[in-house]
Amino acid sequence: MGTPVISAHDVCKVYRMGTEEVHALSNVSLDIEEGNYVSIMGPSGSGKSTFFNMVGGLDTPSSGHVSVEGYRLADLNSRQLAWFRCHKIGFIFQSFNLIPTMTAVENVSIGRIFSGVSPAEAQKDAARVLERVGLGHRLDHLPGEVSGGQQQRIAIARALVNQPSIILADEPTGNLDLKTGEEIIDLLNEMKQQYNITVITATHDMKMLSASDVVVSIEDGAIKRVAKKGEFEVKVGSIDGETVA
Amino acid sequence: MAVETQLRNGSVPQQKDVSWGIAMAVSWAGLRRRLLRALITMAGVILAISFLSYMLITDSITQALVAVNNDRLNVLLQNTGVDVFGAEGTDQMTLLLIGLSLLTCFVGIVNAMLMSVTERVREIGTLKCLGACDSFIVKSYLIESAVQGLIGALIGMIVGLLVSLVIAIVNYKSFVFTNFPVLPILKALVLSFLTGTLLAVIASIWPAYLAARKQPVDALRIEE
Numbered sequence: 001m002g003t004p005v006i007s008a009h010d011v012c013k014v015y016r017m018g019t020e021e022v023h024a025l026s027n028v029s030l031d032i033e034e035g036n037y038v039s040i041m042g043p044s045g046s047g048k049s050t051f052f053n054m055v056g057g058l059d060t061p062s063s064g065h066v067s068v069e070g071y072r073l074a075d076l077n078s079r080q081l082a083w084f085r086c087h088k089i090g091f092i093f094q095s096f097n098l099i100p101t102m103t104a105v106e107n108v109s110i111g112r113i114f115s116g117v118s119p120a121e122a123q124k125d126a127a128r129v130l131e132r133v134g135l136g137h138r139l140d141h142l143p144g145e146v147s148g149g150q151q152q153r154i155a156i157a158r159a160l161v162n163q164p165s166i167i168l169a170d171e172p173t174g175n176l177d178l179k180t181g182e183e184i185i186d187l188l189n190e191m192k193q194q195y196n197i198t199v200i201t202a203t204h205d206m207k208m209l210s211a212s213d214v215v216v217s218i219e220d221g222a223i224k225r226v227a228k229k230g231e232f233e234v235k236v237g238s239i240d241g242e243t244v245a
Numbered sequence: 246m247a248v249e250t251q252l253r254n255g256s257v258p259q260q261k262d263v264s265w266g267i268a269m270a271v272s273w274a275g276l277r278r279r280l281l282r283a284l285i286t287m288a289g290v291i292l293a294i295s296f297l298s299y300m301l302i303t304d305s306i307t308q309a310l311v312a313v314n315n316d317r318l319n320v321l322l323q324n325t326g327v328d329v330f331g332a333e334g335t336d337q338m339t340l341l342l343i344g345l346s347l348l349t350c351f352v353g354i355v356n357a358m359l360m361s362v363t364e365r366v367r368e369i370g371t372l373k374c375l376g377a378c379d380s381f382i383v384k385s386y387l388i389e390s391a392v393q394g395l396i397g398a399l400i401g402m403i404v405g406l407l408v409s410l411v412i413a414i415v416n417y418k419s420f421v422f423t424n425f426p427v428l429p430i431l432k433a434l435v436l437s438f439l440t441g442t443l444l445a446v447i448a449s450i451w452p453a454y455l456a457a458r459k460q461p462v463d464a465l466r467i468e469e
Contacts (some may be wrong), residue, residue: 031412049465056374058462070253079378082260085461097371097464101278102271110271114376116261119270142278158375170465 005165005198006055010064013050013221022038024050025061025221032214034165037192037199039208042218049170051218053201054170056083056089059195069165086114090159090197092169092188096151098143098158103134104130105139108158115162129157133187149180153187167192169201173208186209260378268384275385276392283393286357290397291404293350294441297343298405301433304339307412309426318420325416332441347440351448358390358452362459363459369456370464386453387446394445406430 013025025047032038042048052058054066060074067073071084083089103200105126112122127139133153135146143151152172159167169188173181189211192199201208209215214234217224278390307327310318319329327354369382413421 053462053465056459056461058374058465071257072254075254076257077248077259078261080257082373082378084374085293085374086260089374091374091464093371097367099368099371101275106274110372113263113267114260114381119267147416162376203256 003034004066005034006032006200008051008054008064008066011051011054011061011066012063013047013054013059014062022219024197024220028218028221028223029064029066030216030223030226032198032200035192035196036213037189037211038066038201038214038216039226040200040202040207040216040218041204042202043204046218047221048218049071050221052168052170052200055166056091057084062108062240067135076104078231081192082114086111087162088164088166088169090154090162090164092155092159092172094171094174096143096148096155098151103140104135104146104154104157107143107154108161111158112161125155125161126215129161130154133157147180147183149183150174152176152180152184155188156184156191160195162195163195164197166198169199169203171205172201173202173203173205178207181205182207260376262378263381263384265384265388268381269388272385272388272392276389282357282361286354287397287400288391288393289350289353289357290441290445292402293346293444294352294401294437295397295404295408296346296403297440298402298433298437299409300339300343300405301436302406302409302430303413305426305429305433306409306417309424309429313352313420313424315420318417321417321420340362347444351444354394354445355452356389356450358386358449359455361387362444362452362456365456366459366463367466370461370466371458373459373461374464382459386449386456390445390449390453391442394442394448395436397445398438398441401441402434405437406434 008028008030011025011028012023015022015222028047028051040048040052044234050059054061054073055068057068057073057076065072065074069088071088073081073084076084091097101109102110105123108126108130109119110124112125113119117125123244127136130139132138133156135150135157137151138146138150138154143154146154152175159169169187172188174180175185176184185207188199188201191197201212213229215227307322309325310322311329322329372382410421
């Protein structure tokens with residue numbers, strides 16, 4: 001602990017909407033330490049997703065810089081970014097984003113294949129990780145044949161298969177019911193501890209907070225507050241009595 | 246600043262390409278599980294190529310029979326509208342028809358592939374988030390189209406062969422067997438097969454390029 005795995009320095013992002021300039025992020029600076037579970041909270045349109053995308057190398061800042069594990073993403077070419085995403089980041093999406101024509105094990109192994117592992121080897125690794133997330137009995141099922149919670153478990157296995165250092169989860173519980181959502185959060189937390197992965201979630205799900213080491217609130221493109229574990233108190237529907245949408 | 250000294254961008258490797266074999270396996274799984282869609286695209290190829298091979302084979306047979314110059318056969322030929330004393334070769338109207346059917350087939354494939362790109366924007370984005378290079382996306386689209394073209398052309402040329410043979414036998418009876426133009430027919434079959442496959446591959450170049458240009462961030466788009 002202690003070394004920042006992600007460091008954002010004075011990040012601004014300006015979009016052009018016709019003649020108007022939209023400031024999605026203004027002067028955001030943030031260090032995220034290795035092995036932390038970070039929740040980024042904020043209403044939609046707050047710049048939460050923009051920040052999130054920059055960490056994953058999906059978007060570049062207009063000014064300032066983001067570095068992840070010492071890699072400054074804005075300076076990488078597309079093949080280097082592909083390598084970075086493949087080896088360093090595990091993506092988890094709100095709507096799971098599994099490939100509907102691939103079975104669970106194929107969905108998980110494809111990322112492993114991209115990392116340069118042979119298909120047979122990738123298949124074995126995929127089966128092992130699927131077993132870890134409790135889906136050993138669903139290897140050859142298509143995503144459409146399993147429940148939402150199980151689909152998200154497949155997605156978590158897919159995110160983990162290349163042993164990334166960071167998991168980026170965009171509203172991972174957004175499409176799940178309360179109980180399943182909690183199970184997914186528990187699973188993420190367990191994986192974080194087991195593999196010492198930094199987990200970053202963009203969310204407005206209050207359930208996420210209890211699992212978080214750090215909660216970052218973003219509003220109108222700026223960081224409003226950063227609260228470490230113990231500094232925020234989880235109550236239903238509020239942090240420190242302050243209501244969060 | 247401390248961050249500056251820690252930078253190690255130089256050590257980031259270039260992501261490697263996935264081999265054609267692996268891309269083939271992935272595309273094949275997709276085709277198998279989207280069979281109905283694949284069959285519809287294939288149907289266009291089958292129709293165009295069966296028409297092409299029917300025309301080419303019928304032409305080879307009539308030319309072979311005209312060359313025999315048998316009186317009884319010439320009567321049969323004239324009954325079916327063949328000008329026994331006329332110039333050889335297919336007439337322009339036939340060429341135009343063949344060209345049009347191939348063009349229709351081509352446009353059909355382009356349309357089907359473009360639709361599948363739009364349909365799979367999120368899928369392409371997700372694959373890129375997982376580390377897919379542009380080349381993988383291009384490969385998988387080319388293969389998908391090539392497989393549909395290949396199978397469609399194969400079926401189409403067989404259908405064309407069968408139809409032209411049946412019609413020729415009905416018209417010219419046993420003369421067809423005694424003067425069967427093996428080599429020209431083989432040539433016609435190969436030409437039809439290659440045309441169909443090539444057509445499908447060329448038709449998918451532009452859609453594949455568009456697909457590869459989609460960004461990983463498209464994976465996060467919320468739709469449906």
